[in-house]
Each structure stands twice: as C-alpha cells, then as structure tokens.
Amino acid sequence: MKDMIDAERLGLDDVIAAHDRIAPYIHRTPVLTSSYLNGLTGAELFFKCENFQKAGAFKVRGASNAVFGLDEATAARGVATHSSGNHALSLAYAAGRRGIPCHVVMPRTAPEAKKAAVRGYGGTITECEPSTSSREAVFAELHARTGADFVHPYNDPRVIAGQATCSRELVEQVDALDAVIAPIGGGGMVSGCCLTLSNIAPQVQIYAAEPEQADDAYRSFKAGRIIADDAPVTVADGLKVPLKENTWHFVSRHVTDILTASEQEIVDAMKLTWERMKIVMEPSCAVPLATILKNPEVFRGKRVGVIITGGNVDLDRLPWMQA
Amino acid sequence: MKDMIDAERLGLDDVIAAHDRIAPYIHRTPVLTSSYLNGLTGAELFFKCENFQKAGAFKVRGASNAVFGLDEATAARGVATHSSGNHALSLAYAAGRRGIPCHVVMPRTAPEAKKAAVRGYGGTITECEPSTSSREAVFAELHARTGADFVHPYNDPRVIAGQATCSRELVEQVDALDAVIAPIGGGGMVSGCCLTLSNIAPQVQIYAAEPEQADDAYRSFKAGRIIADDAPVTVADGLKVPLKENTWHFVSRHVTDILTASEQEIVDAMKLTWERMKIVMEPSCAVPLATILKNPEVFRGKRVGVIITGGNVDLDRLPWMQA
Numbered sequence: 001m002k003d004m005i006d007a008e009r010l011g012l013d014d015v016i017a018a019h020d021r022i023a024p025y026i027h028r029t030p031v032l033t034s035s036y037l038n039g040l041t042g043a044e045l046f047f048k049c050e051n052f053q054k055a056g057a058f059k060v061r062g063a064s065n066a067v068f069g070l071d072e073a074t075a076a077r078g079v080a081t082h083s084s085g086n087h088a089l090s091l092a093y094a095a096g097r098r099g100i101p102c103h104v105v106m107p108r109t110a111p112e113a114k115k116a117a118v119r120g121y122g123g124t125i126t127e128c129e130p131s132t133s134s135r136e137a138v139f140a141e142l143h144a145r146t147g148a149d150f151v152h153p154y155n156d157p158r159v160i161a162g163q164a165t166c167s168r169e170l171v172e173q174v175d176a177l178d179a180v181i182a183p184i185g186g187g188g189m190v191s192g193c194c195l196t197l198s199n200i201a202p203q204v205q206i207y208a209a210e211p212e213q214a215d216d217a218y219r220s221f222k223a224g225r226i227i228a229d230d231a232p233v234t235v236a237d238g239l240k241v242p243l244k245e246n247t248w249h250f251v252s253r254h255v256t257d258i259l260t261a262s263e264q265e266i267v268d269a270m271k272l273t274w275e276r277m278k279i280v281m282e283p284s285c286a287v288p289l290a291t292i293l294k295n296p297e298v299f300r301g302k303r304v305g306v307i308i309t310g311g312n313v314d315l316d317r318l319p320w321m322q323a
Numbered sequence: 324m325k326d327m328i329d330a331e332r333l334g335l336d337d338v339i340a341a342h343d344r345i346a347p348y349i350h351r352t353p354v355l356t357s358s359y360l361n362g363l364t365g366a367e368l369f370f371k372c373e374n375f376q377k378a379g380a381f382k383v384r385g386a387s388n389a390v391f392g393l394d395e396a397t398a399a400r401g402v403a404t405h406s407s408g409n410h411a412l413s414l415a416y417a418a419g420r421r422g423i424p425c426h427v428v429m430p431r432t433a434p435e436a437k438k439a440a441v442r443g444y445g446g447t448i449t450e451c452e453p454s455t456s457s458r459e460a461v462f463a464e465l466h467a468r469t470g471a472d473f474v475h476p477y478n479d480p481r482v483i484a485g486q487a488t489c490s491r492e493l494v495e496q497v498d499a500l501d502a503v504i505a506p507i508g509g510g511g512m513v514s515g516c517c518l519t520l521s522n523i524a525p526q527v528q529i530y531a532a533e534p535e536q537a538d539d540a541y542r543s544f545k546a547g548r549i550i551a552d553d554a555p556v557t558v559a560d561g562l563k564v565p566l567k568e569n570t571w572h573f574v575s576r577h578v579t580d581i582l583t584a585s586e587q588e589i590v591d592a593m594k595l596t597w598e599r600m601k602i603v604m605e606p607s608c609a610v611p612l613a614t615i616l617k618n619p620e621v622f623r624g625k626r627v628g629v630i631i632t633g634g635n636v637d638l639d640r641l642p643w644m645q646a
Contacts, residue, residue, distance in 0.1 A: 051601045274638055316643070321644060
C-alpha cells in the first residue's frame with residue numbers, strides 16, 4: 001500500500017484526473033427511468049446503469065484508475081487484490097487492457113459467472129474461504145509471493161477517486177437532483193458519491209442502502225465508529241465487506257442516512273426491477289429501491305439518483321427461483 | 324376491418340404521420356452495443372432495444388397508431404384483438420391512454436406476466452386454446468358481441484405503419500447500416516422495416532429470423548406463397564403466427580433472406596445476451612442473434628441493426644432453467 005494517499009487529501013482534481021485517465025476504458029453509462037416505479041414510489045427515480053458498464057460493474061472505474069496510474073516499473077510486477085467478485089473482474093479487465101499480470105483472491109463461494117469472467121480477462125484466481133479473515137490471510141501470502149501492487153477493492157484513494165466519476169456523470173446527465181442513493185458494502189461507491197457531490201453539488205443528499213443481515217455500515221454510522229462483522233450472510237453478495245478508514249472518512253462526514261432492507265424486500269425489489277425496467281442487475285443493486293419502497297416518506301416528491309451498481313449475475317441461480 | 328387500406332397504398336407519409344401521432348405515447352428507445360458480441364460475430368451489431376419500450380415491446384407503436392387514429396364515434400365502441408401477448412398488452416396500454424375499452428382474446432397458455440399486464444392496463448381478456456383456429460373462432464364471437472374496432476396484431480396497415488417507426492429511428496440513430504435483422508412471426512415488424520427502409524435507405528439489406536420449429540415464413544419465402552401452420556411449438560412464443568396478405572406484400576418484395584435457428588440455439592443466444600448485455604428480453608428477440616452466430620459469413624464485417632422486439636418474460640419460467 002505504499003504511495004497511498006490519505007482520503008483526507010482527495011479533492012475534485014483527483015476525480016477529474018481519474019475521469020480523464022479512465023475515459024478510454026469505460027462507458028459513460030445511460031440513465032433510465034420508469035414511469036411505473038415513479039408511480040409506485042411517488043419519487044422521480046433516475047437509474048444510473050452501471051450494470052451496462054465495462055466488465056459489468058462500476059468497479060471498473062476505480063480499478064482502471066489504479067491500473068493506468070501506475071508507473072511502468074510498478075506496473076510490470078502486476079496488480080493483486082481480494083474481492084467478492086466485481087472488483088476482481090474489473091481489475092482483471094483493466095490489467096488486461098494494460099497488458100500486465102493480475103492476481104485475485106476470491107471466496108470459493110463467489111458466483112461461477114464472476115470467476116469465469118476473471119479468467120476470461122486473463123486474471124489468475126486463488127480461492128479462500130468466504131470470510132474476511134480467511135480472505136486477508138490468503139491474500140497476504142499471495143501478495144508477499146508476487147510483489148504485485150495491491151489495489152484494495154475500496155480502501156484505496158485511487159479506487160475512491162475512480163468510483164467518484166460515476167456520480168460526476170450522473171449530475172451532468174440529470175438536472176436538479178435532490179438525493180442520490182447507492183448500496184453500501186465497503187463504501188467505495190458511496191465514498192465516491194461523497195467526494196464528488198460534496199464538491200460540485202453539496203445540496204444533494206446522499207443515502208446509503210444496506211441489507212439488514214449485513215448492516216455493519218448502518219451500525220457504524222449510528223455508533224460513530226467502524227463496526228465490522230466477519231462473514232455476514234445476505235443475497236446481496238457484493239455488500240458483505242466492512243467499512244475501512246478511507247471510506248469511513250467520507251461516510252461519517254457526508255452521508256445523510258443509511259437505510260436497511262430485509263432479504264425478502266431485496267429479492268422482491270430485484271425481481272420488480274427486472275420485470276418493469278427489463279435490465280439484468282445484481283441483488284446488491286436492488287437494495288436502494290427496496291429501501292425507497294420501505295421509506296416512501298423520505299423520498300416522495302424528490303428527484304433521486306439511484307446507482308445500479310452491477311449486472312454480473314449467475315443466471316442459473318436467481319434468488320427468486322431458489323426454494 | 325372496414326376502412327382498412329391495402330398494404331400497397333402504404334407510403335413514407337404514413338410512417339411519418341404515425342410517428343407524429345404516437346410520439347407522446349412511446350419511447351424513442353436506445354441503441355446498445357457489445358464489444359464482446361462484436362468480437363464473437365465479426366460484425367458490428369447495433370441492438371435497437373424495444374424491450375425498453377412502453378408496455379415492454381415494439382407492438383405499442385402499431386397499437387397506438389391504430390387507437391389514436393380512430394374517430395371519436397368509433398373509438399367510443401372500443402378496440403378488440405387476438406394476440407399471443409405483446410400486441411394484446413400494447414393495445415390495452417394504448418386504449419387505456421385514450422380512455423376507451425379494450426377486449427383481447429389470448430391463448431390460455433400465454434405467459435401469466437403478459438395476462439397480468441393486460442389487466443393492469445385495464446384490458447378485458449377472453450381465453451382461447453393455443454391454436455390459430457381456436458383463436459379466430461373465439462375472437463369472431465367476441466367481435467360480433469362488442470362491435471369494437473378490430474386491430475389485427477400485424478395484418479393491419481395502421482399497425483404496419485406504426486411498427487415502421489422503429490426502423491426510422493434506428494437509421495437516424497446509427498449511420499451507414501449495411502443490414503437490419505428482426506424476428507418474424509406474422510411479419511409486422513419486418514414489414515415495417517421494409518416500408519421504411521425501401522423508402523429512405525434502400526441500400527440496407529433486410530433479414531428476417533425465425534425458429535426452425537415455426538418456419539412457415541421461411542417456407543413461404545422459398546415457395547413464393549403464404550404457407551400457414553396451425554399451432555407450431557417453439558420457445559419463441561411471439562413467433563408462432565403465420566404471415567397474412569398485408570405482411571406477405573412486404574416480405575415477398577423487400578426481404579433479402581429468412582434465416583432459421585433451432586430451439587437450443589435460440590435459448591443459448593438469449594442467455595448469452597442476458598449475460599453480456601445485461602438486458603431482459605424475450606426468447607423471440609434472441610432468434611436474430613442465433614442466426615447471426617449460425618451464419619457468420621453473411622454478416623461478417625457489416626454494420627447490422629438488430630431489433631430486440633420485447634422484454635415481457637415470465638421470470639419464474641426462464642427457458643434455460645426448465646429441465
């Protein structure tokens with residue numbers, strides 16, 4: 001983690017530099033609306049569709065910013081990370097575009113579709129048990145062995161600056177937003193929203209949405225300090241990881257509130273979005289809509305940006321089809 | 324079917340008039356691309372996403388053109404149709420927007436999601452057996468009883484002129500297309516492509532794609548006359564109906580070729596599109612990609628518009644999950 005800058009030193013200049021650096025490797029994703037979902041919620045919802053992003057998720061923004069910011073000598077040793085899925089395949093994608101090695105530690109329970117995609121981009125996978133502790137132990141060995149540059153999935157200012165480009169596009173695409181809501185796991189996307197919006201649109205409220213069964217960010221937010229759980233169980237498999245110091249910096253300062261939803265509410269919101277908006281998205285992406293449906297009084301009459309974070313789903317294991 | 328004009332009399336003026344008439348009630352749908360699918364096929368594919376259309380399918384174009392073209396006295400008696408699904412709910416949507424009654428005959432085997440959507444828009448359903456003969460007999464009784472204006476799902480020039488607005492948008496959205504390919508059932512969408520492209524972009528080749536197990540249009544095309552099957556069986560449930568005289572007029576004159584795909588090829592192409600493009604679409608929409616993958620020599624190096632016709636899928640019955 002040498003050369004890491006602190007979250008405190010991140011500014012709008014870093015976001016603009018990241019956006020210029022990664023533009024050749026990412027999509028400027030579309031914003032979709034649904035009159036049905038607007039009617040159902042009483043809000044005006046603007047869905048920023050990062051499920052259509054390169055490598056299928058917003059994570060490619062931060063990963064590309066890290067990979068293409070490396071000097072030649074460091075890049076030649078490759079990059080390494082641990083990830084529950086999308087950061088792994090985003091880093092593999094970015095490393096593949098630059099032509100450097102990529103080593104990833106993934107839980108053995110990660111969706112097969114994500115593992116296949118990592119390999120498809122040329123990444124090398126080392127499996128671990130599905131817990132934060134196992135993941136970190138396996139990674140430490142890998143990191144020491146390869147000497148690759150560690151790109152943490154979210155606790156890395158280069159990654160946060162990359163994720164921040166998403167909300168920068170959103171405020172360019174949609175006028176007069178009142179609020180933005182994004183799912184929160186480790187807090188990379190939410191931190192990116194905080195970094196961008198606190199600088200260029202400070203009037204926009206920032207909400208985070210989290211599964212009740214993995215509500216460590218919610219409890220951290222209420223307690224005023226980081227609380228981490230080991231191996232929570234939720235259908236929203238991208239949201240199991242805890243906050244770290246660089247994301248806590250932003251979440252604790254700029255987030256208006258963190259809202260939670262039950263597993264059934266998440267699956268219902270996911271299926272509803274597939275049915276009405278005709279988009280393939282991950283369970284994690286349904287948590288914001290689930291919390292909007294659960295807390296209509298918070299959002300009614302407001303113009304709300306909703307970050308659809310990714311679309312890498314195992315189509316053979318859809319959550320509403322499992323007994 | 325009084326006041327029906329013949330297909331021979333349809334011209335570009337009718338397409339432009341239809342577009343002006345229906346613009347307040349439809350989306351100008353986006354065109355998506357996939358570098359993965361371009362690499363796989365060797366072609367440049369431009370997917371016109373009518374799955375994001377109002378009521379979930381291109382059929383709302385033709386249905387809206389018919390409904391909003393009615394004089395007040397005729398409109399007051401309502402509209403009626405028979406349809407395997409999307410035309411039914413599109414007509415119900417359009418009638419609902421105009422505030423007039425809508426009666427539809429649907430096969431009892433039609434997807435529950437489509438039946439629920441028809442009722443949600445205020446339409447009334449009468450069920451029939453899943454065969455062309457049963458459908459027509461049940462409809463005749465309903466039509467005589469209600470006196471509603473019959474809007475045929477495709478053999479109606481008002482409907483063809485409405486569907487023709489889709490390819491008009493596509494050629495505005497994508498430069499220098501070499502070809503357009505669309506699924507063919509009754510031929511409404513393909514006829515609309517023929518009507519528009521023969522007038523404004525006659526250099527664009529028009530291909531139709533059909534399931535091998537419901538290949539009546541293919542056999543008609545080769546034989547030079549309409550051949551109709553009763554109750555073919557295919558996963559592409561929107562493509563079971565036969566050509567009629569108004570669509571045969573266009574298909575026989577302007578289509579370059581009709582290509583077919585097997586059930587497995589259709590399901591594979593459907594799942595591939597969901598996985599890589601992150602869009603929810605019907606099995607029918609996968610037939611064009613299945614035929615492109617099967618006949619790469621026809622499309623390699625070409626810029627090809629692919630009509631994604633609709634997204635109204637029963638998410639509890641996905642074809643790759645059925646044993």
